Amino acid sequence: MSGSSMPAAARGHGSEAVSVAAERRWAYIVMAIIALLILMMVFTGLHWASMPPSRVETVDIKTLHVKGEFVESNLGTTMGPDGKVIVRLIAQQYSFVPQCIVVPAEMSVTFRGTATDAIHGFIVGKTNVNTMLIPGFVATFTTTFSRTGEQLMPCHEYCGTGHEAMWARVQVLPTAEFLSKARGGERLSCVPS
Ligand code: CUA
Numbered sequence: 001m002s003g004s005s006m007p008a009a010a011r012g013h014g015s016e017a018v019s020v021a022a023e024r025r026w027a028y029i030v031m032a033i034i035a036l037l038i039l040m041m042v043f044t045g046l047h048w049a050s051m052p053p054s055r056v057e058t059v060d061i062k063t064l065h066v067k068g069e070f071v072e073s074n075l076g077t078t079m080g081p082d083g084k085v086i087v088r089l090i091a092q093q094y095s096f097v098p099q100c101i102v103v104p105a106e107m108s109v110t111f112r113g114t115a116t117d118a119i120h121g122f123i124v125g126k127t128n129v130n131t132m133l134i135p136g137f138v139a140t141f142t143t144t145f146s147r148t149g150e151q152l153m154p155c156h157e158y159c160g161t162g163h164e165a166m167w168a169r170v171q172v173l174p175t176a177e178f179l180s181k182a183r184g185g186e187r188l189s190c191v192p193s
Contacts, residue, residue, distance in 0.1 A: 056137065057137065057138040057140070058136055058137055058138070059114050059136060059137065059138050060136075061116060061135050061136055064090070064114070064116060065116075069088065069112070069138075070088060070090055070114060072097065073187070074088055074187065075088050075089060075090060075097050075098055075187065075189075076088065076089075076098050076101070076102075076187035076188055076189040077101060077102050077103060077182070077187065077188040077189065078182075078186075078187055078188070079179075079182040083107075084108070084110065085103065085104060085107055085108065085109045085110065085182075086109075086110050086111075086112060087101055087103060087109060087110070087111045087112070087113075088112050088113070089101065089111065089112075089113045089168075090113065090114060090115070090116060091113065091114075091115045091116070091120035091121075091122070091133040091155065091166075092115065092116040092117055092120075093117050093118060093159060093160050093162060093166075094155075094159070094160065094162030094163065094165055094166040095166060095168075096122070096153065096155075096166070096167070096168035098168070098189035098190075098191045099168050099169070099189075099191050100168060100169045100170075100171065100189055100190035100191045100192075101153070101168060101169070101170045101171070101189060101190070102170075102171050102173060102178065102181070102188045102189055102190050103145055103170060103171070103172055103173070103178070104145070104172070104173055104174075104175050104178030104179070104182075105145050105146065105147065105148045105172050105173065105174055105175055105178075106144065106145070106146065106175050107144065107175060107178070108142060108143075108144055109142065109143060109144065109145065110140060110141070110142040111129065111131070111139075111140065111141045111142075111143075112138055112139070112140050113131070113133050113138070113139050113140075114133055114134075114135070114136075114137060114138050114139065115133040115134060115135045116135060117135060117159075118135070118159040118160060119132060119133070119134050119135070119157050119159060120132070120133045120155045120157050120159050120166070121133060121155060121156045121157035122153050122154065122155055122156060122168075123153070123154065123156050124151050124152075124153045124170050125151030125152055125153070125170070126151070127143060127145060127151065128143055129141055129143050129153075130156075132157055133157075145172045147172060148172045148173060148174050149171075149172055150169055150170070150171050150172070151169070151170045151172065152167055152169060152170075153167060153168040153169060153170050154166070154167040155167060169190070171190045
């Protein structure tokens, strides 16, 4: 530590100069680290002020069920003429609609979801799909599933007494199988009918 804490007898003129130089060196290093941290704060602050952390898209909860993108007949998976796969879903206390979601493997899949009552969220099994669903806002998440099979999709935001029973299933189909089903252009889901 500092030279001044050494016993007076052990402190020669030379060793005192060495310790003073060492302390000054450390002071410079610490000042440099502090200056770097302040610069990082200023940079990220200014950078994010000009670029919001996520795109904000709103939706009217009062008309959610009767018109627009999230009416019941429009929920589930669709593939547009451009080949883009979109999954639309709604979270409510205490279930997801649809209860079973079909997606293809090895293709880009975009989830578009919202909530009707409380803040919900979902994660899909061992994938990177993880987002919150907030009433009045549309959450989007784009990912590619590398493995086929079934995954669980639980709600991961505490939303009330039924929270732990709130979950859906995601079926990841081989690309060819999904494409043959999606050709009709209709909404897909794996909810037993
Ligand atoms: Cu919905 Cu927890």
